[in-house]
Amino acid sequence: MNLESFQTRVLPVKNKLFRFALKFVGSEEEAKDVVQEVFIRVWNGREQMNEVQNWEAWCMRITRNLSLDRIRSINRKQTHPIEESFNVQHEALTPHESTEIHESMQRINQLIASLPEKQRQVIHLRDVEGYSYNEICEILELDMNQVKVNLFRARNAVREKLMKINAYGL
Amino acid sequence: MLMDSNRIEELLSKYWNCETSLEEEQQLREYFKGGDIPEQWRETAALFRYFEENKKKTLNDVAFDAAVIQNVQPQKKGKLVKLFYNSMRIAAGIAVLVMAVWFVRKEVRDTTPQEVVDTYDDPQLAFEETKKALLMISKSFGTAESQAKKLNMFNEAQEEIQKKDKGKNSKL
Numbered sequence: 514m515n516l517e518s519f520q521t522r523v524l525p526v527k528n529k530l531f532r533f534a535l536k537f538v539g540s541e542e543e544a545k546d547v548v549q550e551v552f553i554r555v556w557n558g559r560e561q562m563n564e565v566q567n568w569e570a571w572c573m574r575i576t577r578n579l580s581l582d583r584i585r586s587i588n589r590k591q592t593h594p595i596e597e598s599f600n601v602q603h604e605a606l607t608p609h610e611s612t613e614i615h616e617s618m619q620r621i622n623q624l625i626a627s628l629p630e631k632q633r634q635v636i637h638l639r640d641v642e643g644y645s646y647n648e649i650c651e652i653l654e655l656d657m658n659q660v661k662v663n664l665f666r667a668r669n670a671v672r673e674k675l676m677k678i679n680a681y682g683l
Numbered sequence: 684m685l686m687d688s689n690r691i692e693e694l695l696s697k698y699w700n701c702e703t704s705l706e707e708e709q710q711l712r713e714y715f716k717g718g719d720i721p722e723q724w725r726e727t728a729a730l731f732r733y734f735e736e737n738k739k740k741t742l743n744d745v746a747f748d749a750a751v752i753q754n755v756q757p758q759k760k761g762k763l764v765k766l767f768y769n770s771m772r773i774a775a776g777i778a779v780l781v782m783a784v785w786f787v788r789k790e791v792r793d794t795t796p797q798e799v800v801d802t803y804d805d806p807q808l809a810f811e812e813t814k815k816a817l818l819m820i821s822k823s824f825g826t827a828e829s830q831a832k833k834l835n836m837f838n839e840a841q842e843e844i845q846k847k848d849k850g851k852n853s854k855l
Contacts, residue, residue, distance in 0.1 A: 516752070516755070516756065519755070520748070520752065524748055524751065527742050527747065527748075528740075528741045528742055531740075531741070531742040532737065532738075532740055535740070541743075544742075545742060545744060545747065548742065548747075549747075549750065549751060549754065552751045552754070552755065553751075553754050553755060556755035557755075617725075617726060617729035618729060618732065618733055618736065620729075621729055621730055621733040622733065625733075637737075639708075640708065640734045641734050641737045641738050642738070643705055643708070643709070645705060661701055664701050665700070665701045668698070668699055668701065669699060671730060672699055675726040675727060675729075675730060676726075678726055
C-alpha cells in the first residue's frame with residue numbers, strides 16, 4: 514500500500530476510530546493521540562493489511578488495544594461520561610422542547626456511561642457505528658455469543674431505565 | 684418516510700431482543716429522527732437521537748491528517764536533523780559529566796588541607812627567600828648561642844669550685 518491509498522482509504526476512518534477511542538480514554542486530546550498512534554501502527558504494518566480480511570475492523574481493534582494500554586498506563590478508570598454537550602438542533606422545536614431533549618440526551622449519556630465496559634463498547638459499535646455482529650466479534654476479540662449477550666444486556670439495561678424515567682419522570 | 688406505529692412497535696420489540704438487522708435499526712433511527720413521536724416513545728426517541736448525535740462527533744482538527752502523513756512518511760532529510768539532535772544529546776551528557784567532576788574536585792580540594800606547594804617560579808626570588816629563611820634560622824641560633832654562653836658561666840664556676848676542692852684534698 515502506498516501513501517496515496519493510505520490517505521484515501523485508511524485516513525477517512527479516523528472519526529470512527531476517534532469516537533471509539535473516546536469511549537475508553539474520555540478526553541479528546543488523549544483520543545486524538547491514540548488515533549495518531551493507530552495510524553502509525555497501521556502504516557508500519559501495511560504489509561499485513563493485504564492478509565487482513567476486514568481492515569477497518571482491524572484498525573478498530575488496534576484502537577481498542579492502544580486505548581486500553583493508555584488507560585492502564587495512566588492508571589485511571591474511565592467512568593465519567595463524556596463532558597461535551599450535544600448540539601441538538603431541530604428547526605421545528607420550541608426552546609422549551611429543545612431544552613427537554615437536551616436534558617434527556619444528558620440522561621442517556623449518563624445511563625450509557627454507567628454500563629459495564631464491554632456492554633458500553635458493544636452498544637457503541639452496534640448502535641452508533643452500525644457494525645455487524647461479525648465485525649464486533651473481530652474488533653473486541655469476543656465470540657458471537659458474548660457479543661450478543663453483552664448487547665442484549667446493554668439494550669435491556671437502557672430500556673429498563675428509560676421505562677422508569679417514563680413512568681416516574683425521573 | 685412515514686411508518687405506521689404497529690410496524691415501529693414490531694421493530695422496537697425486535698430491537699430490544701437484539702433480533703433486528705442493521706437495516707431495520709437504520710429504519711428505526713430514521714423514524715425517530717423526525718418529529719411527531721408518540722408520547723410513549725419519547726425516551727426511546729431520545730435514545731436513538733443520542734446514537735445519531737454520537738455519530739456526528741468528529742475529530743475536529745484540520746492539521747490531523749497532515750500530522751499523520753508527516754509521521755508515517757519515510758524520513759529523508761530528517762536524518763541530518765536527527766544526527767544533530769543525537770550529537771547534541773551526547774554533548775549535553777558530557778557537559779553534565781564534566782561539570783559534575785569539576786564540582787566534586789573543587790569540593791575535595793576545599794575540604795582537604797592545602798599541601799605544600801612550590802610558590803616560586805623565579806630562581807632568583809627563590810634564592811632570596813631561602814636566604815631569608817636561613818638568615819632567620821641563623822639569627823635565632825645566634826640568640827641561642829649568647830644564652831648558652833651564660834649557661835657556660837655556671838660550668839666554668841663549677842669547674843673552678845671543683846679545682847679548689849681538689850687542691851684542698853691534695854693538701855690534706
